[in-house]
Amino acid sequence: MMTERFETGFHPFVLPFLAGMVFVLGVCALKAVRVVFELNKADRKKWLLSLLRPDLILKNILDIVLDCLIHVRLWKRNRVLGFMHSSIAFGWFMIILLGHLEVLMYCPERLSTFYYPIFFDFFIEGGQTAVISRLMDAFLLIIITGIIIAFIKRFWSRIVGMRRTARPSFLNLVGLYSLWAIFPLRLIAEQYARAGDLNAAPWWAYSTALCVFMTVLPFTRYLHIPSEMLLITMRNAGVEISSPHRGMARVQADSCPNCGVCIDACPMNADPANLRHSTVYLTRQLRRGNEARIREISNKCMLCGKCTSVCQVGVDGPRMRILARATEKYRINLHFAASDVDSSAIGESGGGKSKGALLYFSGCMSQLTPKIGRSVESILRKAAVDYEWMDRDGGLCCGRPLYTAGRLKEAAELIERNEELIIGSGAGTLLVSCPICYREFREKYRLHGIRIVHYADYFCELMDRGRIRLDKGDICYVYHDPCELGRGCGIYDTPRRLISKAAAIAEAPKSRVESVCCGGSLGSLSLDFEHREKITRASLENLYASRADAIATSCPLCLTTFSRYSDRPVKDLAQIVDEQIIL
Amino acid sequence: MTDFGFTLSCSSTLDLGKVDNDKFEELCRLEPGAGVCIGCGSCSAVCPSARLSGMSVRKVLLAVRRGRNVREMLQCCMLCGKCTIVCPRGINTRNLILSICKLYDD
Secondary structure, X not given: OOXXXXXXXXXXXXXXXXXXXXXXXXXXXXXXXXXXXXXXXXXXXXXXXXXXXXXXXXXXXXXXXXHHHOOHHHHHHOHHHHHHXXXXXXXXXXXXXXXXXXXXXXXXXXXXXXXXXXXXXXXXXXXXXXXXXXXXXXXXXXXHHHHHHHXXXXXXXXXXXXXXXXXXXXXXXXXXXXXXXXXXXXXXXXXXXXXXXXXXXXXXXXXHHHHHHHHHHHHOHHHHHHHHHHHHHHHHOOOOOOOOOOOHHXXXXXHOOOOOXXXXXXXXXXXXXXXXXXXXXXXXXXXXXXXXXXXXXXXXXXXXXXXXXXXOOOOOHHHHHHHHHOOOOOOOOOOOOXXXXXXXXXXXXXXXXXXXXXXXXXXXXXXXXXXXXXXXXXXXXXXXXXXXXXXXXXXXXXXXXXXXXXXXXXXHHHHHHHHHHHHHOOOOEEXXXXXXXXXXXXHXXXXXXXXXXXXXXXXXXXXXXXXXXXXXXXXXXXXXXXXXXXXXXXOOHHHHHHHHHHOEEEOOOOOHHHOOOOOOOOOOOOOOHHHHHHHHHHHHHHHHOOOOOEEEEOOHHHXXXXXXXXXXXXXXXXXXXXXXXXX | OOOOOOOOOOOOOOOHHHOOOXXXXXXHHHOHHHHHOOOXXXXXXXXXXXXXXXXXXXXXXXXXXXXXXXXXXXOOOOOOOHHHHHOOOOOOHHHHHHHHHHHOOO
């Protein structure tokens, strides 16, 4: 039988908890309002309307439960980490939920006090016999198991499969230790109360730990707990980052839990000196507003996108960096498209052709690797495809290098010029061999119905339609996924299908989404030659581990970069296909 | 005065006594690679903009060394990065170009 121990239903030890609670709710509400006002008008409208749509409300709730509470994505990546995080998040949520249920069932008039569900055992006698109480004990033990793992991970991260974790700042440590303290203190305090000992000291300790945690929460990584919920609703509404610091960028930075998964993923970790340029530190500096470091981190990154693909909350590191680069002031503008150049020389070989024909764009990078263009041409000829090579004798850049350098306006000028050329050619399909150009065409160009296709997809189609037939050779290739083609455009399977038809194929330990950047990326502005070499060698080691005879890739930049250091042949996909075609 | 024989004309390009080195030294601080360039011209040979506009990274760097304003010469760069790939000295030419863009006034 449950009875209230105190008629007043109050004890001074609840005050620290209440103070912390009021503080954290107030600060988080203010932060949320600021973010919403920082969004541009269209995004704000989109977000507000999305909160009214039933399908999106359902999706929001589902995503919040799966991502914030159960950490499904983390489970898929690393089961120990998944258990650790979900035990604390889900366990704590269940304790709070069950605590409220308990109060609702036995003393609903106390629900308005806020603190009754938290300190139930102190105020109510006999609660420990109820089923709910047993359940809560079970969840408390699960949480404590999670905290023990977290404790071990703190000093020996390899045991949970992480080579490196993020360096915590001082406040983060305060938050961390107070979080760890909350649950054992609760356990101890409850044991005292259940034994009939109403000593308030353990309850004071428990309440103080809660207060400390909630007070530092808005200034530490634990802000991700409330922030991630806002991020999920905004992402589901289709809001994208449009400012380097404000709005969506701020939500994403606040949602970063500093788990450090991106540190191990970053290809730059080939040199430990570059670990400080990981996305986890970018979000930290964004929150601190440290402009010098934001610039340094932004300029160093190769924009391979691996951190985003492994990120548990979906922080878009590359996009944040590009926008940060765009804030840089330059005194000279690179107005190629607007300058007085002889435009008749551009794309003359591709202009004025019949409708429906194939227009081939090799990109400027392919001019350093003429074998790619030659192979593509040879395949097209063998398949009897009517084509025109737009930039056989040189052409305009696609604009992606300018875009990634943060020079958005100048990139847009180039894009506009290229659009005119491509649309003016009257082609129905644009075949692209460079993944960098391909991504830019897909994401930024408006080509009015002209189909943009990467040659891996196109050759696969030719093969499926029987226009080309491949002879299976006996060389074993390992395929390297170029960043822009794989993570950038999601093309993983067609290159592998082509290679498996033309030769034997092996998989590297890290492939597809996990593929390691070749180190030649144009994304980085400040990475120097020595560091790039280390990255290339690390990337090659990953490919060598497959024990393949040769390396295949489908990017002119990867081809050039690997060829420089590889101890075995490096070939482009087009070369392999061309060599193995049966006439 | 003399309308026959040989005369010595002043160098049209270089008078080391009058060269203003400030910009170049600042550039070397921003991108140390500027100092190790051997002027081989690989960058200009592969430049996709060169054929259309006469852009040349080698010339630009030479002009910076000689204290000239390179505003006009740089405008046509598309930052494609081919010059970085071929540079035998491993100079980060893209950062070089972006650094020069920061240096000069209109």
